[in-house]
Amino acid sequence: xxxxxxxxxxxxxxxxxxxxxxxxxxxxxxxxxxxxxxxxxxxxxxxxxxxxxxxxxxxxxxxxxxxxxxxxxxxxxxxxxxxxxxxxxxxxxxxxxxxxxxxxxxxxxxxxxxxxxxxxxxxxxxxxxxxxxxxxxxxxxxxxxxxxxxxxxxxxxxxxxxxxxxxxxxxxxxxxxxxxxxxxxxxxxxxxxxxxxxxxxxxxxxxxxxxxxxxxxxxxxxxxxxxxxxxxxxxxxxxxxxxxxxxxxxxx
Amino acid sequence: xxxxxxxxxxxxxxxxxxxxxxxxxxxxxxxxxxxxxxxxxxxxxxxxxxxxxxxxxxxxxxxxxxxxxxxxxxxxxxxxxxxxxxxxxxxxxxxxxxxxxxxxxxxxxxxxxxxxxxxxxxxxxxxxxxxxxxxxxxxxxxxxxxxxxxxxxxxxxxxxxxxxxxxxxxxxxxxxxxxxxxxxxxxxxxxxxxxxxxxxxxxxxxxxxxxxxxxxxxxxxxxxxxxxxxxxxxxxxxxxxxxxxxxxxxxxxxxxxxxxxxxxxxxxxxxxxxxxxxxxxxxxxxxxxxxxxxxxxxxxxxxxxxx
Ligand SMILES: Nc1ncnc2c1ncn2[C@@H]1O[C@H](COP(=O)(O)OP(=O)(O)OP(=O)(O)O)[C@@H](O)[C@H]1O
Ligand SMILES: [Mg+2]
Numbered sequence: 001x002x003x004x005x006x007x008x009x010x011x012x013x014x015x016x017x018x019x020x021x022x023x024x025x026x027x028x029x030x031x032x033x034x035x036x037x038x039x040x041x042x043x044x045x046x047x048x049x050x051x052x053x054x055x056x057x058x059x060x061x062x063x064x065x066x067x068x069x070x071x072x073x074x075x076x077x078x079x080x081x082x083x084x085x086x087x088x089x090x091x092x093x094x095x096x097x098x099x100x101x102x103x104x105x106x107x108x109x110x111x112x113x114x115x116x117x118x119x120x121x122x123x124x125x126x127x128x129x130x131x132x133x134x135x136x137x138x139x140x141x142x143x144x145x146x147x148x149x150x151x152x153x154x155x156x157x158x159x160x161x162x163x164x165x166x167x168x169x170x171x172x173x174x175x176x177x178x179x180x181x182x183x184x185x186x187x188x189x190x191x192x193x194x195x196x197x198x199x200x201x202x203x204x205x206x207x208x209x210x211x212x213x214x215x216x217x218x219x220x221x222x223x224x225x226x227x228x229x230x231x232x233x234x235x236x237x238x239x240x241x242x243x244x245x246x247x248x249x250x251x252x
Numbered sequence: 253x254x255x256x257x258x259x260x261x262x263x264x265x266x267x268x269x270x271x272x273x274x275x276x277x278x279x280x281x282x283x284x285x286x287x288x289x290x291x292x293x294x295x296x297x298x299x300x301x302x303x304x305x306x307x308x309x310x311x312x313x314x315x316x317x318x319x320x321x322x323x324x325x326x327x328x329x330x331x332x333x334x335x336x337x338x339x340x341x342x343x344x345x346x347x348x349x350x351x352x353x354x355x356x357x358x359x360x361x362x363x364x365x366x367x368x369x370x371x372x373x374x375x376x377x378x379x380x381x382x383x384x385x386x387x388x389x390x391x392x393x394x395x396x397x398x399x400x401x402x403x404x405x406x407x408x409x410x411x412x413x414x415x416x417x418x419x420x421x422x423x424x425x426x427x428x429x430x431x432x433x434x435x436x437x438x439x440x441x442x443x444x445x446x447x448x449x450x451x452x453x454x455x456x457x458x459x460x461x462x463x464x465x466x467x468x469x470x471x472x473x474x475x476x477x478x479x480x481x482x483x484x485x486x487x488x489x490x491x492x493x494x495x496x497x498x499x500x501x502x503x504x505x506x507x508x509x510x511x512x513x514x515x516x517x518x519x520x521x522x523x524x525x526x527x528x529x530x531x532x533x534x535x536x537x538x539x540x541x542x543x544x545x546x547x548x549x550x551x552x553x554x555x556x557x558x559x
Contacts, residue, residue: 059329059559065462087467095464097556105459122465124258162550170463 015079016040016176017205018064023073025059025229033059034229035071041207043173048216049209051239057209060226061178064207065097066090078173080223095123098167098204099174102182104159104202106151106166112138113147122169137165141195157188164195168204175199177208181194181215189215213240255388258469267450268474279479283441284485284535287434292493294430295527298423300517313383314394314408315346320376322402330400331380344381351377394459407504409551431470434537442481446474450550461555471557478543479536490528497523 018041025034025084043048049057062068063075066082078096080197085093097251106115113134120130138144151159160180167175177196181189193208193215200206209218216223216239223238224231233242270277318327327345334343346354352374356365382397384390394408448456460470501517517523 062559065558091461091464091466091469092463094462098464101558105455107456107459118459119463121258121261122463122469124254124459126254164544166463188525 004151008023014042016076017078018043018076018207019076020060021074021076023063023070023075023186025056025063025068026071030185032229033180034063034070034226037226037229037231038073039224039234041205043205044200046206046219047208047222048219048221048238049207049226050211050216050223055226056229057059057226059176061099061207061209064174065094065099065177078237095170096173097107098164098172100160100163100167100175100177100180102179104151104156104183105232105244106162108151111148111150111164112143112154115151115162116169119169122208122234128168133169134165137169140154140168141165142197155188157191160184160188161195164192164199168199172203174207177206177210179209181210181212186214193219202231216240260470261398263476265473270477270480271471273445273449273452273477276441276448277477280438280441280445280455280481281485281488283434284438284482284538285428288356288531289489289492290533291427291431292489292527294427296442296493296497296523298427298444299523302420303518313381314390316382316397316404316406318378319404319405324378326402327378327380330402334380334397337393338343339358339393340382341382341385341392344379344383346379348372348375348378351379371430377546388402411482418432435534438485438535439537439542442478442539443546445481446546447544447550448480449474449477450547450554454554457551457554462558466557467548467552470551471544474547474551475502475543476477476539478539478541478546481543482536482539483532485539486532490524490531492523493527494520513550 020037020039023034023037024032026032037056049060051057057205059068059076062141063070063082065079066075066079066085069075069083080093109116111117116134116137118128120133120242123135135144135147140149141164143161143165144156145229146154146162151162154162160183164180175196180196181192189212193212196206196208220237222236223233223240225233225238225241261300318332324347331343331345336342349372352372355374382393384393390408394406397403397406457470496518497517501520504517
């Protein structure tokens with residue numbers, strides 16, 4: 001435990017991989033999705049983002065990816081202020097971020113291998129590097145034997161693992177997951193979370209948006225809680241909601 | 253090497269898109285084909301008709317007649333002056349005797365001609381026969397010769413050259429409108445084809461962009477598709493036109509033999525050589541422009557909507 005804390009302290013002197021400085025986001029419909037949000041995420045951290053529906057979690061992810069820009073405040077990701085990234089460099093910037101969605105988003109007409117290899121083709125990888133890396137990540141997610149299967153021949157959990165392999169194959173600095181277990185049963189959900197934890201232990205910074213209370217409480221990771229677009233809690237070994245935490249502390 | 257491989261990948265994707273979207277692709281290719289076949293036929297017919305008319309015209313020329321009492325020397329003097337005029341290629345002196353002989357031969361029986369004996373009723377009818385380098389200048393040349401003293405009249409058939417330049421202007425106008433319309437139809441059909449293709453591959457594009465594909469990487473397959481539509485739409489009608497030209501050429505030769513030189517078509521290599529590169533540039537250009545514009549707009553829109 002102590003070692004992890006030292007790492008955390010050490011990290012704080014480094015520049016964060018993700019940094020929000022007083023960020024507000026108002027959509028042009030007039031909705032205030034985020035108001036004055038500030039936080040830092042350092043290299044190697046594992047962070048859960050939780051909160052009610054509509055609290056601004058996906059908006060936060062979109063801001064990290066430069067899919068949308070803040071109305072005010074600054075978003076820094078891997079050393080770039082997203083607002084100042086030019087259109088031409090966005091592609092390269094996105095290669096440092098792996099993204100996983102609730103609905104997997106695999107190409108239905110291509111097998112597992114090709115779905116993962118796709119990410120390597122996009123970055124114009126050498127054929128032999130491609131083969132090597134794809135088998136490596138497939139091995140990591142435990143799907144080496146399914147390389148020639150089509151997505152429809154896989155369970156939801158397996159499909160999400162393919163999506164994770166795809167997000168991982170280009171060695172991203174950050175892994176973003178927006179409700180990766182939203183469509184999965186409890187067992188598969190645990191497996192996916194364990195895999196995210198594995199990936200994190202290998203050095204990738206992981207940010208997970210989730211509604212899965214039990215898992216958040218079990219995993220004892222940093223938890224940022226959003227409510228109506230504001231950060232209401234940001235705790236090192238946090239829990240899904242405040243009541244539970246109090247109950248837990250009393251119990252301990 | 254890296255980019256070559258990527259280009260290969262994009263071309264492959266382009267062809268697969270063409271095939272997946274084959275109904276629209278076929279419609280687009282057919283439209284471009286129809287467009288080029290029409291333009292080509294029009295152009296070849298025009299070239300040959302113009303050529304035939306010009307040939308016919310250069311043998312017409314004009315004839316200058318003089319007032320009574322104008323001496324032969326004066327006529328010869330005018331002749332040598334006319335020979336120096338730039339638009340004129342040849343001036344021939346037709347003496348009164350020659351004119352009478354010709355008239356007799358063309359219009360009279362021998363009996364009738366003999367009845368005139370040595371009389372020449374056309375003895376005041378020496379003339380100059382003028383051939384022009386190019387039909388269009390005819391009217392101006394005729395007008396200025398009319399002002400020369402001693403000239404009674406200039407016989408000049410204005411029909412061919414005058415009409416020719418009028419007709420040419422009309423044909424160019426009609427052709428421009430026609431080509432413009434066909435190009436527009438081709439352009440919009442290719443746009444629709446590419447847009448449909450992009451819609452079919454919306455998910456793939458969305459994933460590519462989140463993985464970090466460059467705009468070019470996402471757009472190239474569709475541009476390849478557009479260029480290929482233009483290429484096929486251009487090459488097929490060129491082959492058809494090339495083949496039909498020979499058929500028409502041979503048919504005319506068979507029908508008229510070498511009796512009338514005017515019925516011979518212009519050499520195919522001359523006609524095709526000029527048309528082929530322009531035609532291909534035209535169809536490929538339309539394919540490229542239509543697909544590029546469409547891909548740029550639609551792909552970039554998809555690339556920012558992931559959630
Ligand atoms: N593109 C958009 N245009 C306008 N308003 C939007 C847009 N996207 C989100 N919103 C609004 O912004 C607020 C925050 O939305 P967001 O998607 O970030 O919430 P969330 O926390 O991800 O919710 P959920 O748990 O349901 O996914 C909501 O009120 C939502 O309606
Ligand atoms: Mg959301």
